[in-house]
Amino acid sequence: MRYLVFLTFCFLAIQTNAQKPKLVTSISKNNPKPKLVIGIVVDQMRWDYVNRFKPFFTSNNGFLRFVNDGATCNNTLIPYVPTVTACGHTCVYTGSTPSIHGITGNSWFDNVKQRTVYCVEDNAVQTLGSTNNSAGQMSPVNVWTSTLGDELKLASNFKSKVYGISIKDRGAIIPAGHAANGAYWYDSKSGNFISSTYYGQSLPTWVTNYNALHRPDSLYNQNWNLSLPSSIYEANCDTDENKYEGTPFGKEAKHFPYSLKEYIGKDYGKIASTPYGNNLVIELAKQALLNEQLGKDAITDMLAISFSSPDYIGHSFGPDSWETLDGYIKLDETIADFFSFLDEQVGKDNYTVFLTADHAVANIPAFAKKHNLPGDNYDDGALKNDILACLSSNNLNPKIISAVSEYNIYFNHSLMDSLNITSDKLTSILTNYLEKKPLVLQVIESRKAAYAPLPQSLRERIVNGFTPQRSGDLMLLTKSGVVDGYPTGTSHGVLYNYDAHIPLLWYGAGIKKGVVNGMTYMTDIAPTISTLLGIQMPSGSIGKPILEVLK
Numbered sequence: 001m002r003y004l005v006f007l008t009f010c011f012l013a014i015q016t017n018a019q020k021p022k023l024v025t026s027i028s029k030n031n032p033k034p035k036l037v038i039g040i041v042v043d044q045m046r047w048d049y050v051n052r053f054k055p056f057f058t059s060n061n062g063f064l065r066f067v068n069d070g071a072t073c074n075n076t077l078i079p080y081v082p083t084v085t086a087c088g089h090t091c092v093y094t095g096s097t098p099s100i101h102g103i104t105g106n107s108w109f110d111n112v113k114q115r116t117v118y119c120v121e122d123n124a125v126q127t128l129g130s131t132n133n134s135a136g137q138m139s140p141v142n143v144w145t146s147t148l149g150d151e152l153k154l155a156s157n158f159k160s161k162v163y164g165i166s167i168k169d170r171g172a173i174i175p176a177g178h179a180a181n182g183a184y185w186y187d188s189k190s191g192n193f194i195s196s197t198y199y200g201q202s203l204p205t206w207v208t209n210y211n212a213l214h215r216p217d218s219l220y221n222q223n224w225n226l227s228l229p230s231s232i233y234e235a236n237c238d239t240d241e242n243k244y245e246g247t248p249f250g251k252e253a254k255h256f257p258y259s260l261k262e263y264i265g266k267d268y269g270k271i272a273s274t275p276y277g278n279n280l281v282i283e284l285a286k287q288a289l290l291n292e293q294l295g296k297d298a299i300t301d302m303l304a305i306s307f308s309s310p311d312y313i314g315h316s317f318g319p320d321s322w323e324t325l326d327g328y329i330k331l332d333e334t335i336a337d338f339f340s341f342l343d344e345q346v347g348k349d350n351y352t353v354f355l356t357a358d359h360a361v362a363n364i365p366a367f368a369k370k371h372n373l374p375g376d377n378y379d380d381g382a383l384k385n386d387i388l389a390c391l392s393s394n395n396l397n398p399k400i401i402s403a404v405s406e407y408n409i410y411f412n413h414s415l416m417d418s419l420n421i422t423s424d425k426l427t428s429i430l431t432n433y434l435e436k437k438p439l440v441l442q443v444i445e446s447r448k449a450a451y452a453p454l455p456q457s458l459r460e461r462i463v464n465g466f467t468p469q470r471s472g473d474l475m476l477l478t479k480s481g482v483v484d485g486y487p488t489g490t491s492h493g494v495l496y497n498y499d500a501h502i503p504l505l506w507y508g509a510g511i512k513k514g515v516v517n518g519m520t521y522m523t524d525i526a527p528t529i530s531t532l533l534g535i536q537m538p539s540g541s542i543g544k545p546i547l548e549v550l551k
């Protein structure tokens, strides 16, 4: 009888709770939950930039708002290879690695489809906002696991609003997730922000209205001038003009100031390589906040922003350039302006922001050499040529290699079978040949990476980057400082810390002021936000919540 009374009581309790549903995301004083989460991914930002550039920030309200009033994680690493944009955005928002979420590169050779696949390609959808048809045939269907935004949606019966905005398609689509309301990226042909029919049948009016302003033209009209006196850049950077820098604004434009006026109405791609790319992103983000009423009720919304321009600038000019320093001084102002906007629109205590990077970057190899540091170039093209030379000296059909991508070497197994060449034999031939090359550290058999003779933490990064459907049979590890890239400029993608050590900053509701110097990982970001919001962590998440940053 007592048992029955207890059961009845439980039933009534459940009934009462059911009649007055409490939203998981509601705010209470003891456990403050934000109305809005903003994720900012700064493409190619190195961890050391905040410290290096701190003296030159003109505002206390940009990066320094995180540093002074929020939490800083000083030792956040990327726990997988390759350290490239698509993998970075996927890891941040899934808490997972390529081995589980499936995004093994910006593109990869797909062992199932037997062709190269772009990370967000989706031929089943159509472009919205441009006649450039291929630019919008994109969606997150290639991501295998759920994202933070997806879990937020599930926790709120899909009432949370989730948006992604970036210059790069992959920087908007992947962070926004599968169940997103919208993702908008920049089309360099039309100068418009575009989307795909994956998200709906037409662009929202606020996006069309923003496009109609032709902001790239008015930003081009301002040219790119230094924010501070040139003596600051002279004292703190490499020389402005260098043979080893790229020339995105034409062969003659080698130093400041950069004239951009000539691109008005003609070339909408160039703006991505200037700090104005960040202005475009933040201007559209403000429109999203205003028009979609983000952070206006008790149901938590999420806005994922990615600044792609620092990556374009960094690839051309490197981390020690005037362009990179000036780009960050201007980005700091952009972020400061955005913080003021958020304070006004959402309210200071109602939002939480994290800022990180999808990967970092190597010094320009020629710059490193100039200072007697290790540095060289060995790109996928050079690797391909070496492989062909090796095959030819062994009288092997060059077609037994299907592809070389992100230092992954893909075998053509059906051809190998018909020619009676075993994987072991081909592996041994290529390994013996390539490991004699001066820039090669080691050739790894991808499936056996767990047994590679490497320090455990590095071995793990290779294991975490491998999936049989989308990875190569072999993976080449180059020596430290070797860049898979261009004859000028620099790149990223390997497991060394110059590519893998990223900033991780937190600010806002639920964030405890402080500094975390212990090791944290990119995979920890999603479970930390999940813990803050009291929602399920994304399905493939392998990270741990960083409890030190949570109140």
Ligand SMILES: [Zn+2]
Residues within 6 Å of the ligand: 044, 085, 311, 315, 492
């Ligand atoms: Zn890049």
